[in-house]
Amino acid sequence: MANIANTNELKANKTGVSAKLIVRIVSITVVLALWEGIARSGLLYKDVVPTISAILYGIWEVLADPTFFRQAGVTLGEITLSVILGAATGITVGIILGSRPFFAKIFEPLLHYLAPTPKIIFFPLLIMWFGIGEGSKIAMGTISSFFPIVLSVASGMRHINPVYVRVGRSFRATAWQQATKIYIPAMRDPVVNGLRLAFGVSTIGVLLAETKFAQSGLGFMVTRYYQQFNMPSMYGIVLIIFAFAIFVNWLFGKLIVEETQ
Amino acid sequence: MKVNKKPAVSVGGASSEQPVLVVDKISKVYQTNSGSLIAVDGMSFSVNPQEVVSVIGPSGCGKSTLFNLIGGLTPPSSGKISVSGMPVNGPHPSISMVFQEESIFPWRNVVNNVAFPLEINGVPKAEREEHARRFIQMVGLEGFENHTPSQLSGGMRQRVAIARGLASEPKLLLMDEPFAALDEQTRLLLGDKVIQMQQELKQTILLITHNITEAIQLSDRIVVMSYRPGRLKRIIDIDLPRPRTSEIVSSEEFGRYVAMIWDDLREEASKGMAAADSARATT
Numbered sequence: 072m073a074n075i076a077n078t079n080e081l082k083a084n085k086t087g088v089s090a091k092l093i094v095r096i097v098s099i100t101v102v103l104a105l106w107e108g109i110a111r112s113g114l115l116y117k118d119v120v121p122t123i124s125a126i127l128y129g130i131w132e133v134l135a136d137p138t139f140f141r142q143a144g145v146t147l148g149e150i151t152l153s154v155i156l157g158a159a160t161g162i163t164v165g166i167i168l169g170s171r172p173f174f175a176k177i178f179e180p181l182l183h184y185l186a187p188t189p190k191i192i193f194f195p196l197l198i199m200w201f202g203i204g205e206g207s208k209i210a211m212g213t214i215s216s217f218f219p220i221v222l223s224v225a226s227g228m229r230h231i232n233p234v235y236v237r238v239g240r241s242f243r244a245t246a247w248q249q250a251t252k253i254y255i256p257a258m259r260d261p262v263v264n265g266l267r268l269a270f271g272v273s274t275i276g277v278l279l280a281e282t283k284f285a286q287s288g289l290g291f292m293v294t295r296y297y298q299q300f301n302m303p304s305m306y307g308i309v310l311i312i313f314a315f316a317i318f319v320n321w322l323f324g325k326l327i328v329e330e331t332q
Numbered sequence: 333m334k335v336n337k338k339p340a341v342s343v344g345g346a347s348s349e350q351p352v353l354v355v356d357k358i359s360k361v362y363q364t365n366s367g368s369l370i371a372v373d374g375m376s377f378s379v380n381p382q383e384v385v386s387v388i389g390p391s392g393c394g395k396s397t398l399f400n401l402i403g404g405l406t407p408p409s410s411g412k413i414s415v416s417g418m419p420v421n422g423p424h425p426s427i428s429m430v431f432q433e434e435s436i437f438p439w440r441n442v443v444n445n446v447a448f449p450l451e452i453n454g455v456p457k458a459e460r461e462e463h464a465r466r467f468i469q470m471v472g473l474e475g476f477e478n479h480t481p482s483q484l485s486g487g488m489r490q491r492v493a494i495a496r497g498l499a500s501e502p503k504l505l506l507m508d509e510p511f512a513a514l515d516e517q518t519r520l521l522l523g524d525k526v527i528q529m530q531q532e533l534k535q536t537i538l539l540i541t542h543n544i545t546e547a548i549q550l551s552d553r554i555v556v557m558s559y560r561p562g563r564l565k566r567i568i569d570i571d572l573p574r575p576r577t578s579e580i581v582s583s584e585e586f587g588r589y590v591a592m593i594w595d596d597l598r599e600e601a602s603k604g605m606a607a608a609d610s611a612r613a614t615t
């Protein structure tokens with residue numbers, strides 16, 4: 072009985088997966104066909120909605136641009152540094168909040184209010200403090216990534232099974248050993264999840280900042296193509312950024328899955 | 333059958349016969365929202381070298397509180413505890429604790445879990461792993477060294493916890509209902525494993541339990557606790573031949589001990605149930 076139910080479930084699951092795939096392919100094809108149709112119909116301004124082949128050419132043009140990899144490197148560097156700085160501050164503050172209910176009561180409601188606020192409103196200030204160069208972009212990304220990390224670390228800390236901490240105490244682990252051998256491994260999941268969210272918001276923060284006042288970076292390239300009215304290349308670079316974000320997210324996803332296995 | 337109405341606290345004497353553990357008029361009062369609660373009230377007893385002593389009592393009588401007091405994780409309200417003559421003010425290197433809850437680290441494999449206390453003491457990796465393997469073997473888990481806890485059964489996980497407790501080579505192994513979550517058969521077989529280990533290491537053990545069979549099967553003496561306040565009701569010597577196996581459970585002698593302890597416990601357990609019922613009625 073159980074076996075039959077199981078195989079039925081499996082079958083249902085299998086058809087579920089392939090059905091999903093079919094729906095996905097069909098919808099992408101439909102969107103692409105619609106796009107191409109609109110582009111070719113001349114209903115909309117041809118430069119605003121370029122044909123797919125024009126966009127593909129745009130992607131190639133962006134990749135062939137000798138400055139592209141340098142600009143991508145700038146952006147990537149800014150994002151990486153933002154996430155590192157955001158993680159360093161976020162994990163530290165998160166551990167303090169998670170272990171000291173007194174501070175948590177005072178500061179955590181504030182953090183919860185600030186977390187969903189678009190951080191771009193701080194950008195004018197950041198420009199005054201760090202200039203229009205990479206400094207203000209990194210600051211922007213750091214502020215963005217700080218919030219998801221600090222909140223997930225603080226709550227992760229509170230959800231640690233207290234018996235693990237008691238085991239550490241009973242074997243007389245030092246505060247440092249408790250932190251590195253118990254708290255951090257026990258919080259791996261929330262930390263990785265926080266980093267993943269941090270990567271997303273700091274990418275948004277950095278790119279958004281680059282489209283405002285900047286002299287380099289992918290966001291800067293997007294605005295430059297826009298100003299040159301080079302729509303195919305603009306779409307091209309947007310798709311490249313999109314693909315990159317999917318890739319990194321997938322990487323974090325793999326990290327989490329490995330942990331739970 | 334010998335029944336000591338009075339707990340024998342032998343302090344001093346020949347150094348070889350010095351008790352491993354002395355619990356001297358220990359009390360713990362918790363301050364709760366609904367007033368203060370006396371969890372443990374003036375308990376005194378001692379555990380001699382190589383002895384296995386069980387503490388038995390109904391649920392909520394203060395067994396885990398006593399466990400945490402002896403382990404140094406909870407400061408007593410009054411009274412003194414000493415291990416091999418040294419006072420316990422906080423976790424003591426001569427005591428290992430095996431907790432009631434599942435306590436092995438899910439992010440470490442079996443070897444690294446068992447080697448944890450040695451890692452804390454700064455023993456080099458190769459050395460501590462070799463040492464850990466010895467205790468893994470002793471609890472019958474050879475071949476599972478590199479498994480993660482999620483790949484083991486509940487009984488195997490508790491054996492890992494016991495091996496981890498043994499790995500620091502404590503003078504006293506302190507266990508709080510280590511088999512409470514297991515089924516009866518597994519519990520009896522694990523009891524055999526614990527007896528084997530105890531014989532091999534001459535390990536002094538204080539076992540906290542609410543299971544009568546387990547207490548008689550494993551112990552030289554049984555400390556019976558009363559319910560609210562958690563007091564020492566009496567200490568019972570178990571004069572069953574050693575080495576014992578789980579087969580002893582069906583002997584006539586064993587049955588007499590069960591009846592005797594149940595007689596003591598029934599009174600206390602029904603007090604506990606009445607208290608739980610009235611608590612439910614008022615909420």
Ligand SMILES: Nc1ncnc2c1ncn2[C@@H]1O[C@H](COP(=O)(O)OP(=O)(O)OP(=O)(O)O)[C@@H](O)[C@H]1O
Nearest residue numbers: 362364369371390391392393394395396397398542
């Ligand atoms: N930290 C605490 N604060 C307040 N009361 C507590 C605390 N820990 C335990 N108690 C109370 O003290 C009493 C004894 O609890 P304890 O956990 O020692 O019992 P136990 O005998 O181990 O029970 P069980 O068999 O269910 O494990 C209980 O009434 C419990 O509610």
Ligand SMILES: [Mg+2]
Nearest residue numbers: 395396397432
């Ligand atoms: Mg308990």
